[in-house]
Amino acid sequence: MKISDSDLFFRLHTASDSHRIVSMINRDPNHLLNGIGVTEFEQDLDEPNGRIREHTFVVELGQVTAGYFSLCFVERSSHTDVYCFGTVDMDWRRRGIGTAIFKFIFKRLQGIANQEASPVHFCHRAVSLIAGETACGVDFGMKEQSTLEILCLKNRSDLNDINRSAPFQFRSPALADAEVWADIYNDAFGGNKRAESVIHEFQSASFNPDLYLLGMNNSGEPIGLVSSLLRGTGARIPTLAVRRDWQRQGAGKALLSEILRRLQHTAVDYIRLSVESTNKSAKTLYFKNGFQPEYNRINYAAVCLPD
CATH class of the missing domain: 3.40.630.30 (Gcn5-related N-acetyltransferase (GNAT))
Known part of the structure; x- marks a missing residue:
């Protein structure tokens, strides 16, 4: 059953949300941050110059925390790169929450591009094993930029x-x-x-x-x-x-x-790493050491230009 955007409430993260967020992350074995603890999660929000804490939101559906996301800003000479870390709770996926999050993100980034009079380059890192993540990139007209292969030694x-x-x-x-x-x-x-x-x-x-x-x-x-x-x-x-x-x-x-x-x-029990799909020499090294392909992380890109 699809959820209407009007049923969702977006608000800034507070420290009291971190336990629930970490629990959501660690329920998903394919999440980039799987295995993270609350202390580490909180420290990551204070990455210098990343503006992460002020751009970390929880997504609520009534009394339920259905998802979260953090935006990390990296200043370049001609623009700002923005990377997103987040997840939708596994019990609430495929109901339109991810799409609502993307709408919120693009609206916010467009406002920042206008306010700062500088282009914002947004990168969506989609895990191929998580249903809907690649579809979000395509549905919002983002361009496939590169692919990382996630390798695992078990x-x-x-x-x-x-x-x-x-x-x-x-x-x-x-x-x-x-x-x-x-x-x-x-x-x-x-x-x-x-x-x-x-x-x-x-x-x-x-x-x-x-x-x-x-x-x-x-x-x-x-x-x-x-x-x-x-x-x-x-x-x-x-x-x-x-x-x-x-x-x-x-x-x-x-x-x-x-x-x-x-x-x-x-x-x-296992060791994971990532490698650019085009880096043949590195992949050869990892394969020789027992690593095997597990899934892909596809990077999609979009640009918000100031009006």
């Missing part, structure tokens, strides 16, 4: 023969390494990560110094990085980056081998 016995990889060395980063961490990330991905965001990440509840690593060459120069998060019964490797002038020299393989070796000693 057979922990595949990790038994992992050894340290020479000639690279590894160490946990400190707050003083924030600039280096951001620089490696930006060099590898062409991003604009800032040191203050890295510091925020290092100070979060999910940061584990044994699972955040800088990779260094024989001269002690940091040339790559890898991070892993433990969430629920699984682990996620959100970032593996190598400076461009050190790519295809074994650094990525060494970083992956080291983080998998360390994950041997945890109690996780």
Whole structure:
């Protein structure tokens, strides 16, 4: 049964909503944030310069919290990129709530584009396994931009023969390494990560110094990085980056081998990571280490131009 937009109420998130939101997220095994805790969720809302807390909303249907979403703003020189994290409660999907959320988001982003006299580029990250997510992107005329393949390693016995990889060395980063961490990330991905965001990440509840690593060459120069998060019964490797002038020299393989070796000693049932569908060399590396395709995350894009 479809739900009318008039039956839904959108309001700003308060701290008292976080337990319910986290419960919704963790009921969905395919959610990007599955396994997150309340403390980590709250800390993520305060990502520096992301404007997330002021753009996090709950969606109510009577006395029921039927969904939530957060908008994360990333300032570029010519426009603002906006990414969305959110979910509709699994008991209320396929009833038009996701469509209502999109209407609300586009109206809000158009208002921001007009107010700030600058284009807003919105990215919708649709999980192929969640019914309706890809349809929302298509129905709102968004253009498919790229596809990430989510790979999963479920057979922990595949990790038994992992050894340290020479000639690279590894160490946990400190707050003083924030600039280096951001620089490696930006060099590898062409991003604009800032040191203050890295510091925020290092100070979060999910940061584990044994699972955040800088990779260094024989001269002690940091040339790559890898991070892993433990969430629920699984682990996620959100970032593996190598400076461009050190790519295809074994650094990525060494970083992956080291983080998998360390994950041997945890109690996780599976390990997930994502890779661009067009990155054949990275996929080959992951497949050789026992990862298998699980589902896709399709990035849809739309632009709100100021009137």
